[in-house]
Amino acid sequence: xxxxxxxxxxxxxxxxxxxxxxxxxxxxxxxxxxxxxxxxxxxxxxxxxxxxxxxxxxxxxxxxxxxxxxxxxxxxxxxxxxxxxxxxxxxxxxxxxxxxxxxxxxxxxxxxxxxxxxxxxxxxxxxxxxxxxxxxxxxxxxxxxx
Numbered sequence: 001x002x003x004x005x006x007x008x009x010x011x012x013x014x015x016x017x018x019x020x021x022x023x024x025x026x027x028x029x030x031x032x033x034x035x036x037x038x039x040x041x042x043x044x045x046x047x048x049x050x051x052x053x054x055x056x057x058x059x060x061x062x063x064x065x066x067x068x069x070x071x072x073x074x075x076x077x078x079x080x081x082x083x084x085x086x087x088x089x090x091x092x093x094x095x096x097x098x099x100x101x102x103x104x105x106x107x108x109x110x111x112x113x114x115x116x117x118x119x120x121x122x123x124x125x126x127x128x129x130x131x132x133x134x135x136x137x138x139x140x141x142x143x144x145x146x
Contacts, residue, residue, distance in 0.1 A: 040112075041111060048067070049071075052070040053090070058131060070083055
């Protein structure tokens with residue numbers, strides 16, 4: 001399949017090449033992504049499992065192909081709760097109520113909840129962009145320009 005618009009010459013991945021038509025947006029998007037992954041205070045495994053959960057909830061084929069479905073020990077309460085919240089966010093964000101935040105507060109502090117919600121929101125935007133632009137699993141193999 002083809003993407004909805006042609007890939008630009010700017011960017012290291014097919015996703016970035018779609019954003020690369022607007023270099024300032026691409027640069028700032030990447031900076032926010034780095035901040036969310038590296039400065040959120042949340043464990044990298046938790047973030048990866050949330051990313052995978054959202055990929056399937058947002059039906060982003062490109063993102064699903066990156067590492068497959070979520071795979072974690074369900075006894076890990078933080079990951080279990082974060083992925084359940086992410087799935088609800090992806091499927092029906094309007095149904096999120098105070099009780100969901102009460103559950104999050106049992107294992108996350110306020111800073112972590114804020115970071116988790118920002119991370120989920122950002123990834124949802126990224127994955128829905130990918131889905132709308134028709135990023136498919138075969139485009140995971142697009143190599144950077146040299």
